[in-house]
Amino acid sequence: MNQRIPDGLREMLAQATDAGHLPWRALMKSGDWLLLVCVAALVAASYPLLWRGGVADRAIVRRDGQLVTELALNIPRKYEVTGAIGTTVIEVQPGRARVLSDPGPRQYCVQQGWLTRANAVAICAPNHVTLQLAGRGGRNTAYDTLNY
Amino acid sequence: MTPSTIELPVTADDYRIARYAAAAIALSVAEAALPSPLPGIKPGLANIIVLVVLVRHGWRDAAWVSLLRVVVGSLVIGQFLAPGFFLALAGALCSLGVLALARHLPSRLFGPVSVSVLAAFAHIGGQIALARAWLVPHDGVYYLLPLFATAALLFGTLNGLVAARLLAIPVAIPVATPGAAASSPAAEPGP
Numbered sequence: 001m002n003q004r005i006p007d008g009l010r011e012m013l014a015q016a017t018d019a020g021h022l023p024w025r026a027l028m029k030s031g032d033w034l035l036l037v038c039v040a041a042l043v044a045a046s047y048p049l050l051w052r053g054g055v056a057d058r059a060i061v062r063r064d065g066q067l068v069t070e071l072a073l074n075i076p077r078k079y080e081v082t083g084a085i086g087t088t089v090i091e092v093q094p095g096r097a098r099v100l101s102d103p104g105p106r107q108y109c110v111q112q113g114w115l116t117r118a119n120a121v122a123i124c125a126p127n128h129v130t131l132q133l134a135g136r137g138g139r140n141t142a143y144d145t146l147n148y
Numbered sequence: 149m150t151p152s153t154i155e156l157p158v159t160a161d162d163y164r165i166a167r168y169a170a171a172a173i174a175l176s177v178a179e180a181a182l183p184s185p186l187p188g189i190k191p192g193l194a195n196i197i198v199l200v201v202l203v204r205h206g207w208r209d210a211a212w213v214s215l216l217r218v219v220v221g222s223l224v225i226g227q228f229l230a231p232g233f234f235l236a237l238a239g240a241l242c243s244l245g246v247l248a249l250a251r252h253l254p255s256r257l258f259g260p261v262s263v264s265v266l267a268a269f270a271h272i273g274g275q276i277a278l279a280r281a282w283l284v285p286h287d288g289v290y291y292l293l294p295l296f297a298t299a300a301l302l303f304g305t306l307n308g309l310v311a312a313r314l315l316a317i318p319v320a321i322p323v324a325t326p327g328a329a330a331s332s333p334a335a336e337p338g339p
Contacts, residue, residue, distance in 0.1 A: 008204070009171055009197075012314045027312035031257030036305060039265060043301050046294045 056118040056133035059097040061090055064128045073097060073133070083127030090131055099124060099131055164205065165212045172197040172217040173224065180225045186292070188235065188275060189299040192307060194221070195243070195267060199260055199311035207248050214240050231283055235275045242274030243267040260315060264308025268300040 028036075059071045061081055068081055071092050078100065079090040086103030096116045099109040104126035112122045118135030172194040179193050194217050202210035218240045222233040247270075250263045276296065280289045 009168070009200075009314075012200070012317050024309055024313070027259065027309055027316060028261055029257055029259040031253070032259050032261040032308075035258070035262045035265060036301075039269070039301055043294065043297045046297055050290055050294055 056095070056097075056116065056120070056135050058134050059090065059092055059115075060132045060134055062130045062132070065130075068129075070134075071097070081129050083124070083129045085127050088124050088127050088129045097131060097133060098122070099129075102129070103127055161209070165209055165216070168197055168201050168209070169213045169216040169220070172213050173221045176217055176221040177224050180221075186295060187232075188272075188292075188296060191303045192268065192271065195264065195271075196307045196311045196314070198247075199264055199267070199307065200314050202247055202251060202263070203260065203311075203315050207244075207251060210247060211244050214244055234282075235278055238274040238278040239271035240274075242270040242277075246270035259308075260312040261305060261308035264311060265301065265304035268304030268307070269297070272296040272300045 057073050059073060061068045061071065061079065063081055063083055069079065071077065071079060071090070073092060073095055076093045077091075079092065081088045081090065083103075088102045088109075089100040091098050091100040093114075096114045098114045099112070099122050102110050102124045104110075104124050106126075109122040109124040109129075109131070115122060115131065115133050118133055121130060121132040123130045175193040175197065179190055182190070184190060195214075198210050198214045198217070201213045215237075218233070218236050219228070222228045222230070222236065227233050246266050247263065250258075250266045253262060272293075276289060276293060280287075
């Protein structure tokens, strides 16, 4: 088996596993450290830059597809929309929004709970009301639409 | 046994490249068995061999070893011409392009670690570019970029350190001669 490892490589492996070799730190030159620090900074910066898309900053309420209101997601409040069969109550808290109550028979949009990501949507079909979150920047969004 | 009518002259270069390529292929096949949290995130251990070959024998040999590794490695694990093969090829080509430039970095300041990190980033760059253009034509691919970049930084550094340690050994590497290779039964099945 040993025969098939390249001669040079076998010698190198044998010596690399020996005791008394150079410490790992000695293998790094000053330019290596500089490059590593710069690259690590770039990598760290790429997280907020590329992962910001999912953050929502406003809730859009529609009735029959027509815009009713846009609620900023920074102040907690409740908002009532009158729809086809009754009143839907939207609750907004910092960074999230939900349908608090709805007259629909199956309560799908209420059971969906809190919406937190941009483009997440809760549809109260019987009452013709939708609640959708929107993020900043049209392009940098993670999803076209989110539903459960 | 009938002697072959075709004689392909085999040079010392061929033996050397074949042996390094075999080591690189073995590493990439072994690595294919490792579980990965995300397709595309791999240590890239074969690149240690490519780095060592680059420093010891130059870019041409490194290119041979790297491309042989991609082609034969994918044949062994049954991925030849599958999407993963093209991603690996794109990564290897980009990384070879960067290696061609990075080897001219002043060696007083920059060691194998820098070269390895740059090559690792070229690797993911090539892969993501191909994936965006061909496999997943949607900007959502860039969502994974921070994870790939973190993996490239980590594994690029580790591979570079291993290559640096291998290269730091002050031993003249004996060049495999055709005569020496012929004495080992596995390398020479001919007459």
